[in-house]
Amino acid sequence: MSHPSPPPALTPQFCFSTVALRDFLRISRGAIDDSITQNLNALITPASAGFDPSSTSIRTPRPPNLRRISQSSCHTFKNQVLFPSWQVRSDVLNYCASVATSPDPDDPESVLRQVENERDRERLVDERLDPYSARFFPREARTEKLAAIIRQERGVENIIRARSWGLVTERCGEDWRDWEEALNEWRKKRER
The missing domain is CATH 1.20.5 (Single alpha-helices involved in coiled-coils or other helix-helix interfaces)
Structure with a gap:
């Protein structure tokens, strides 16, 4: 299972170095969200049902719930990998947004x-x-440039999270919440 990227040292210099900021976001997204299918596939125990040699002779669509991931594995993945990764990126974007709105x-x-x-x-x-x-x-001003980059990266983040959450809910079972509700609920549980 993948691990969330460690948070960078948050300083104004980190934010104004847009290369460093975007590299952190790219690496974090690549480790978790861009490889979400592989991360979810890693949660399935392939030999649990045993291997059927006849399964390779004919191509058939898989039944809808054959590849469901156990609820405990999904819960662990969401709470220990997915949400912490999203939270670190949110913290970085929020910090840099505050730098962008502060006098320079x-x-x-x-x-x-x-x-x-x-x-x-x-x-x-x-x-x-x-x-x-x-x-x-x-x-x-460099604060205006930074603010524009933060707006752009937040838009990218929303798209990536919606895509990842869609795959997680598809593979883990039906979840009525959208990613924002699920993340906020996770944050509340973590604060207790």
Whole structure:
């Protein structure tokens, strides 16, 4: 069974290094969610029913509940692997979102942005002579860039979790909850 990725050391430098942030998310997702089918298949004991040699002579669709995973194995996988992995990624994204919304006194480009904004205010635009002279692309603060990346990664995270949860509920049995409800319930149990 896979193990959740260990949480990284959360610092503003980690968040502003978008390569490190995205690498952590990619590795964590790859270990658990991208290989969810293999993780779930590992929970099945293949020899429990014995091997039938005639089963390889004809291709037949498998019965719907033949490959169900035991409830105890599913429960263990969800509580010890899947939800902790999701929680670590949520913690990282929440921390980096708080960094993105905080003031950034160490921004190396803040002086350059101020100079560009001052120049933009002084600029005279004659669109008859140059129709493109009115365009000006101000530099984004690194907190704004980070906020955009966090929004994008949260969207990716929602898609990945919905896909993974769909496979888990299909293989483990019917579960009426969506992934958000199940994760919130797990969080509540963990806090007790």
